[in-house]
Amino acid sequence: MAEVQRTFVAIKPDGVQRGLVGEIVSRFEKRGLKLVGMKFMQVTKELAETHYGEHKGKPFFEGLVGFITSGPVVAMVWEGKDAIAIARNTIGATNPAAAAPGTIRGDFAIEIGRNIVHGSDGPESATREIGIFFSTGELADNWNRTVQCWVSE
Ligand code: IDP
Numbered sequence: 001m002a003e004v005q006r007t008f009v010a011i012k013p014d015g016v017q018r019g020l021v022g023e024i025v026s027r028f029e030k031r032g033l034k035l036v037g038m039k040f041m042q043v044t045k046e047l048a049e050t051h052y053g054e055h056k057g058k059p060f061f062e063g064l065v066g067f068i069t070s071g072p073v074v075a076m077v078w079e080g081k082d083a084i085a086i087a088r089n090t091i092g093a094t095n096p097a098a099a100a101p102g103t104i105r106g107d108f109a110i111e112i113g114r115n116i117v118h119g120s121d122g123p124e125s126a127t128r129e130i131g132i133f134f135s136t137g138e139l140a141d142n143w144n145r146t147v148q149c150w151v152s153e
C-alpha cells in the first residue's frame with residue numbers, strides 16, 4: 001500500500017506572470033491530491049539560496065536564484081498516497097523540451113530556465129522544503145476532502 005506523503009510544489013514567477021496559477025492548481029486538484037498549504041509570496045534571495053542549496057556552484061545557480069526571486073510565487077503543500085512521485089510526474093521532466101505532453105512542463109514550457117513549476121524530488125527534500133516555506137500553523141490539514149473515497153481505495 002502506498003504511503004501517504006506530503007510534497008512541496010511551487011508555481012515559479014514565470015507561471016504566475018503567464019496567468020497559469022489556476023490551471024496548475026487545477027491539475028493537482030483533479031489528479032486527486034489534497035491541498036494542505038498555499039501562499040502567494042515573494043521569495044527572498046536568502047530563501048532561494050537555501051531552497052536550491054544543492055545546486056550551489058553550478059553554472060546556472062545565480063541565474064536560477066535571480067529568476068526565482070524575480071516575482072511572486074505560489075508555494076503549496078499537497079498530500080496523498082505517493083504524493084511526491086505523483087506531483088513530479090504531473091509536473092514532467094526538468095527540461096520542458098523533453099517533457100511529455102500532458103505534463104505541466106510538456107504543455108506550457110519549452111526551456112529549462114523557464115520551467116514554470118517546482119516539485120520536491122524525494123521524502124527528505126519534501127520535509128526540508130515544506131519546513132523552509134511554511135510554519136506548522138500555516139498548514140491546514142484538519143479537513144476531509146470528501147471525494148477522497150472516490151480517489152483512493
Ligand atoms: P527539478 O526542478 O526538476 O527538480 P533540478 O535538477 O533540481 O530540477 O533543478 C532545479 C531547477 O534549476 C530546475 O527546475 C530549473 O529551473 C533550474 N535548472 C536546472 N538545470 C538548469 C540549466 O541547465 N539551466 C538553467 N536552469 C536550470
Ligand code: MG
Pocket residue numbers: 119121
Ligand atoms: Mg530538484
